Amino acid sequence: MAVNALVFDAYGTLYDTQSVAALTEETFPGRGELITAVWRQKQLEYTWLRSLMGEFRDFWSVTRESLEYTLDAAGVAYTADQVATILNQYLELAPFPEAFEALKALKDAGYRLAILSNGEQRSLDTLVRHTGFDTVLDDVITVDGVQRYKPDPAVYELVRSRLGVALDEALFVSANAFDACSAKANGLQVAWIERVPAAALHKELAGQATTPPSTVFKMLRMQMEKFGGAPDHRLSSLSELREIVG
């Protein structure tokens, strides 16, 4: 099937949500790894739970709520300023090393490129400009309009309504397995970026007496899911996309 547009998940796929770990560790010494892992897990959880409850709140609020939950659970003292400083990292998350060049190669080959993200428009636009990705992206599509989060089908439908392409003519790219499998179930072509191959995870587990939070996080979030559709492609990095689309 021809590919008329490539649509990228943002958090975890183009941008490394775990790149906040340095700041959380600096702010809460000895607790950075734990806080970073639990926070991201709860952040996703809150998007799912709020969508299910019909009590949508924007991604910035959900990100703050989940951070505050995590800090309370970890038992660390914190100030509103510390929370604000950590949250602001979401406006300057580190892109994955290969991300910009991979997108540029696709752009130069004539493909339309867009983001489809849970993030709210303003924060995501800021992040995209800050990292220079606005020079390679044609559109930044967010859930602001539909007020629901992935994997609600209404989110994936935005590819059709916003880009004007049939879902099966778009290649959706995500490193979040739940997102990749859901997108496939909704009719998109899908490439899953397998950032932690099963063999690497198993080797990591074998070398540990106690499984640390960062490994538990990889188990929870970075392995192929048992629901939805099977992605068309499993890639080890975004750089492989150029070859896939021909």
Place this chain on the structure above:
Amino acid sequence: MAVNALVFDAYGTLYDTQSVAALTEETFPGRGELITAVWRQKQLEYTWLRSLMGEFRDFWSVTRESLEYTLDAAGVAYTADQVATILNQYLELAPFPEAFEALKALKDAGYRLAILSNGEQRSLDTLVRHTGFDTVLDDVITVDGVQRYKPDPAVYELVRSRLGVALDEALFVSANAFDACSAKANGLQVAWIERVPAAALHKELAGQATTPPSTVFKMLRMQMEKFGGAPDHRLSSLSELREIVG
């Protein structure tokens, strides 16, 4: 507000989902704690994701899918028989020590008692009979009819349609914070059973060089949430219910 019925969450509230840990450890030595924690987390995650996707599958299937996900992620070899044996533990989960006596005291005081659970009817009926709880419960309400999972509002509405009581005349009891906060947002009176008080969790964290999976699990699942409504009561065990309702 008067209480005309008490409605209990089952898994994690009346029955200890972590009571499968002995069998998972026996089956996968050295991995029981990790598998038990990740499995329960993914089990809930799959209920949320499938509800959001509109791809409902019954709780038994979701429980199997999440167990298989966990075993694959953990990198342990397993057989279909081992999966079946572990899954069957869900038909004979251990009740929390105080659960039966607490329910019996309420029953003897004349209250109507019911379960409201994600579980499918057949498994839950089996568990309830196996543990003798059928002698104190008036009804076992499941999501079989609505084909959605908590915290979808349709699930909490079952209290009205199945028990014939207004939501604010029922006291919903759950140790799952997401469930307690969602029930409150949906208009029920709510008692949250705080099985791991924040202070106990913080003490546990302070004594650890590396946070093990069971502690990460307590952080993720057993602390007060930052959404929905605030429960009317925070109790340390089910035994305190009798005093609350008068």
